[in-house]
Amino acid sequence: MRTVLDVVGVCLLAAVLLIIIFAFRRRWLSRDxxxxxxxxxxxxxxxxxxxxxxxxxxxxxxxxxxxxxxxxxxxxxxxxxxxxxxxxxxxxxxxxxxxxxxxxxxxxxxxxxxxxxxxxxxxxxxxxxxxxxxxxxxxxxxx
Missing domain, CATH: 2.30.29.30 (Pleckstrin-homology domain (PH domain)/Phosphotyrosine-binding domain (PTB))
Structure with missing residues (x-):
């Protein structure tokens, strides 16, 4: 059970990081x-x-x-x-x-x-x- 929770936690963390990177990239592209x-x-x-x-x-x-x-x-x-x-x-x-x-x-x-x-x-x-x-x-x- 703990392994499943670890995998879900890593997947959620990866998804949040990806969203943050997309948002930062969009902000960086439109900075000027x-x-x-x-x-x-x-x-x-x-x-x-x-x-x-x-x-x-x-x-x-x-x-x-x-x-x-x-x-x-x-x-x-x-x-x-x-x-x-x-x-x-x-x-x-x-x-x-x-x-x-x-x-x-x-x-x-x-x-x-x-x-x-x-x-x-x-x-x-x-x-x-x-x-x-x-x-x-x-x-x-x-x-």
């Missing part, structure tokens, strides 16, 4: 502000498949995306502002309303080499568009 809830379609699949819940934040010229349910301290995806070539929006289709947060719109971001699909609120989309437009003029040098 500029964060918002944002889902990402990780694989190019049918509507409603391949989505992961996440958190995005602005860091200088980068938009960094982190999974919500992960212990990783580094972003899963980094999009440089200069890579973005265009953004279109649409309403969730198929099973997408079931796997994204309620009230989110789908944002299809055209990068130089691929298309990335985000799901975010319209307010967050306004922030992303303002962030894109506020890029400083190009600093390319020609030799």
């Amino acid at each position: 502000g500029g964060t918002f809830d944002c889902s990402l379609q990780l694989a190019e699949k049918d509507h409603g498949r391949g989505w992961a819940l996440g958190l995005a934040r602005y860091v200088g010229d980068e938009l960094q995306w982190f999974r919500v349910f992960s212990l990783a301290w580094w972003p899963k995806l980094v999009v440089n502002r200069r890579q973005l070539e265009g953004v279109t929006t649409r309403r969730p289709m198929g099973n997408e309303p079931l796997v994204t947060y309620a009230g989110h719109v789908i944002v299809d971001a055209e990068l130089r080499d691929r298309t990335v699909h985000f799901a975010m609120t319209e307010e967050a989309l306004t922030g992303v568009l303002a962030w894109m437009e506020s890029a400083p003029p190009s600093t390319q040098t020609y030799l």
Whole structure:
């Protein structure tokens, strides 16, 4: 009987520690502000498949995306502002309303080499568009 109680106690302690780590990670990611809830379609699949819940934040010229349910301290995806070539929006289709947060719109971001699909609120989309437009003029040098 004592062994069972020990195992249950260790499992409860592990669960509490995991919750504390998730909360601390979320707090650490949002410490500088500029964060918002944002889902990402990780694989190019049918509507409603391949989505992961996440958190995005602005860091200088980068938009960094982190999974919500992960212990990783580094972003899963980094999009440089200069890579973005265009953004279109649409309403969730198929099973997408079931796997994204309620009230989110789908944002299809055209990068130089691929298309990335985000799901975010319209307010967050306004922030992303303002962030894109506020890029400083190009600093390319020609030799």
